[in-house]
């Protein structure tokens with residue numbers, strides 16, 4: 001008997017999904033745009049200030065067809081794939097292609113611990129490099145910095161001055177002020193560092209930076225999920 005490989009049609013492929021919801025984008029270049037969020041289950045990191053720990057294990061397997069059907073109910077072209085760490089699930093690359101074919105503007109939030117070389121160029125990457133305060137900076141893959149497009153976002157979440165100094169050094173050492181269209185984002189850990197304090201550091205930094213905010217935590221209840 002000849003064995004044949006079983007080919008799974010793309011629409012039948014599955015991803016483990018923690019939640020899908022429609023909200024106002026709170027972060028980055030697309031802040032304040034109406035956006036659908038697809039949060040994938042699972043993360044290989046354990047950042048000290050993580051606000052989505054529920055994404056580590058909770059979730060159900062859904063087919064790409066089922067995901068597509070839900071996305072079609074939301075009247076927006078911006079879709080962010082987030083986590084957890086979305087690049088841990090290999091079918092996420094099929095989801096990128098599917099959303100692109102649906103003419104969505106695809107955003108990806110990723111931690112910097114997984115190589116970005118297979119992410120298609122149509123995806124707007126938000127690369128969340130980890131500062132020491134996260135407890136996970138040793139997992140950073142610095143070769144990812146060379147894989148960013150000029151239009152992508154680089155973000156560093158900052159808990160204290162040491163984290164801020166890490167962000168400045170990162171930008172200097174990798175000449176990121178020349179390779180990115182916009183300054184890197186430094187974003188305060190909500191509840192741990194006051195935005196105005198970080199703003200003062202940004203104003204007088206020796207490299208160009210942007211102050212980032214989790215605006216959804218001001219628009220909605222900061223403890224509310226799925227916003």
Ligand code: SF4
Pocket residue numbers: 043044045046047049050051052053055083084085111
């Ligand atoms: S990478 Fe993101 S989801 Fe994972 S632990 Fe860090 S903040 Fe949480």
